[in-house]
Amino acid sequence: MTFGLQPEAGAVRMPAPVGDLSAHAGPPPALLFDHVSVRFGAYTAVNDASLLVGDGEFVSIVGPTGCGKSTLLNVAAGLLEPSEGDICVYGRSLEGINADAGYLFQADALMPWRTALSNVITGLEYAGTERKAAERLGNEWLARVGLSGHGERFPHEMSGGMRKRVALAQTLIRDPKIVLMDEPFSALDVQTRVLMENELLQLWTTYRKSVLFITHDLEEAISLSDRVIILSAGPSTHPIAEFRIDLPRPRDVAEIRMTPRFVELYHQIWDAMKEEVLKAYERNQRKLAD
Ligand SMILES: Nc1ncnc2c1ncn2[C@@H]1O[C@H](COP(=O)(O)OP(=O)(O)OP(=O)(O)O)[C@@H](O)[C@H]1O
Numbered sequence: 001m002t003f004g005l006q007p008e009a010g011a012v013r014m015p016a017p018v019g020d021l022s023a024h025a026g027p028p029p030a031l032l033f034d035h036v037s038v039r040f041g042a043y044t045a046v047n048d049a050s051l052l053v054g055d056g057e058f059v060s061i062v063g064p065t066g067c068g069k070s071t072l073l074n075v076a077a078g079l080l081e082p083s084e085g086d087i088c089v090y091g092r093s094l095e096g097i098n099a100d101a102g103y104l105f106q107a108d109a110l111m112p113w114r115t116a117l118s119n120v121i122t123g124l125e126y127a128g129t130e131r132k133a134a135e136r137l138g139n140e141w142l143a144r145v146g147l148s149g150h151g152e153r154f155p156h157e158m159s160g161g162m163r164k165r166v167a168l169a170q171t172l173i174r175d176p177k178i179v180l181m182d183e184p185f186s187a188l189d190v191q192t193r194v195l196m197e198n199e200l201l202q203l204w205t206t207y208r209k210s211v212l213f214i215t216h217d218l219e220e221a222i223s224l225s226d227r228v229i230i231l232s233a234g235p236s237t238h239p240i241a242e243f244r245i246d247l248p249r250p251r252d253v254a255e256i257r258m259t260p261r262f263v264e265l266y267h268q269i270w271d272a273m274k275e276e277v278l279k280a281y282e283r284n285q286r287k288l289a290d
Contacts, residue, residue: 028091
């Protein structure tokens with residue numbers, strides 16, 4: 001069975017659950033969800049989910065609201081233990097926090113009492129890096145995310161886009177092999193969002209991290225990713241389809257959205273997703289009526 005790394009060109013719809021890992025060949029993937037289920041009390045949020053992120057691959061997960069996207073990301077981060085199944089990081093079963101992963105959330109996780117530079121180097125400080133060396137590296141990273149000369153600003157003195165850049169530098173300065181991103185740009189205005197998406201792609205091209213990216217936004221998922229995985233509506237979420245995104249790189253996320261191939265992929269993926277979105281919407285309406 002094709003398991004993600006080399007699906008055929010174009011759209012590849014996979015049966016649910018996507019789960020036969022035995023046929024996966026090649027080097028161990030950065031992340032492997034092996035028949036993962038997550039229950040919160042009697043509620044089954046995720047049921048028998050299997051998926052992988054190859055080394056250096058950019059994979060997005062999309063799905064209806066509340067279906068379990070963040071839950072899967074928390075499992076990958078080691079913040080949440082699966083009720084069943086296993087999560088492997090570069091071939092090794094994960095126990096505790098995923099030390100190979102950096103995490104970027106939707107909400108700002110910057111410390112308001114620290115300057116941009118001081119926020120960027122927080123992780124290095126905890127790791128015991130000498131202050132001068134940490135500051136030198138911190139300034140390099142601020143330059144890489146377009147914030148040269150802004151190191152002394154406090155979070156309240158920066159725009160949402162600038163704060164997001166600081167958060168990105170804060171995550172990448174620790175050189176994680178894997179970056180877990182939970183709707184990192186959803187709070188930004190449309191223009192800033194496009195700028196940040198392009199910057200993320202440039203950084204990804206340079207440093208080739210393995211990325212698992214969660215988003216509601218199908219356009220964002222297609223324009224950034226190598227593969228897009230669709231989750232079913234909750235409860236008992238699991239992958240229902242995956243699509244290889246065969247758009248050329250390097251990409252400009254605004255321009256790529258105008259291309260015929262992008263539009264074609266969008267239609268194919270939306271076709272696979274809309275039934276689940278509708279199901280989730282109807283369930284939410286019923287909950288509100290109860
Ligand atoms: N700690 C928890 N305890 C109980 N239920 C939880 C917990 N965390 C998540 N859930 C439930 O699990 C389901 C999936 O939640 P999750 O946050 O993973 O969904 P999501 O797809 O990321 O949501 P959104 O689209 O709103 O960002 C939801 O019904 C949620 O209420």
